[in-house]
Amino acid sequence: MNSKALAAIAAMLATTSISAAEIKVLASNGVREALHELASAFERETGHKLVIAFGLAAALKRQIEAGETFDLAILPAAAIDDLAKQSKVDAGARAAIARSGVGIGIKKGAPRPDIRTPEALKRTLLSAKSITWAKEGQSGIYFAGLLERIGIAEQMKPKIVPASSGVEVGKLVAGGQVQLGVILVNELMAAPGVEVLGPLPPELQNYTVFHAGVGVGSKDSSAAKALIKFLTTPAAGAVFRAKGQEAG
Numbered sequence: 001m002n003s004k005a006l007a008a009i010a011a012m013l014a015t016t017s018i019s020a021a022e023i024k025v026l027a028s029n030g031v032r033e034a035l036h037e038l039a040s041a042f043e044r045e046t047g048h049k050l051v052i053a054f055g056l057a058a059a060l061k062r063q064i065e066a067g068e069t070f071d072l073a074i075l076p077a078a079a080i081d082d083l084a085k086q087s088k089v090d091a092g093a094r095a096a097i098a099r100s101g102v103g104i105g106i107k108k109g110a111p112r113p114d115i116r117t118p119e120a121l122k123r124t125l126l127s128a129k130s131i132t133w134a135k136e137g138q139s140g141i142y143f144a145g146l147l148e149r150i151g152i153a154e155q156m157k158p159k160i161v162p163a164s165s166g167v168e169v170g171k172l173v174a175g176g177q178v179q180l181g182v183i184l185v186n187e188l189m190a191a192p193g194v195e196v197l198g199p200l201p202p203e204l205q206n207y208t209v210f211h212a213g214v215g216v217g218s219k220d221s222s223a224a225k226a227l228i229k230f231l232t233t234p235a236a237g238a239v240f241r242a243k244g245q246e247a248g
Contacts, residue, residue, distance in 0.1 A: 020047035021223035027074040028057040034243040058136040071218040080211040089213035096248030098240040099209040103185035132161040133182040186244030
């Protein structure tokens with residue numbers, strides 16, 4: 001990614017707020033890698049400071065519903081929709097920033113079974129010794145439903161090792177405790193000791209679209225809006241793509 005391009009955009013956005021602000025961000029683990037890189041560029045050039053708490057999207061949504069204060073939330077679109085309806089997020093100050101497809105990961109160096117077609121995926125799943133996904137994650141919820149759709153949910157039940165998060169999925173796969181791990185492709189790419197076997201076949205793929213939304217109780221909504229604007233620039237989109245996602 002061209003750091004000069006990011007710096008130029010961030011400098012331009014600095015004019016949207018007269019003084020530096022501390023922006024509290026609650027962000028899904030699904031944007032962790034890209035946001036780490038983008039945050040430093042935004043901070044460096046605007047003078048704003050980002051205080052980012054990453055977590056499972058469902059858990060972050062519950063925190064917000066329970067009264068957690070924040071300036072910006074980056075969560076799946078459906079979660080932002082719900083929070084807007086509850087007047088926790090400003091419905092007029094939100095934007096799609098990235099989307100991620102579901103993938104399957106294996107331990108680095110392990111054999112690479114075929115998952116390129118629905119038929120191949122089904123064969124690989126049925127022959128696998130074990131599989132894991134984050135039970136509350138968007139990808140995990142979708143994948144559990146997918147097993148029902150393709151008619152193998154009952155056969156897969158004895159092989160499932162539930163995980164609490166995408167990070168735990170990566171650790172289980174990297175440590176050899178589980179053969180296959182299902183999370184977002186970009187999360188697989190960032191997991192130590194794990195390699196991406198591949199995305200789900202196009203016919204079965206599902207995308208999680210991440211939206212950034214300004215908190216209704218934000219102490220500096222102008223700074224939060226500047227961050228949204230920064231995250232939706234072409235330069236930021238290039239960072240998301242480099243981390244295995246698609247720009248929003």
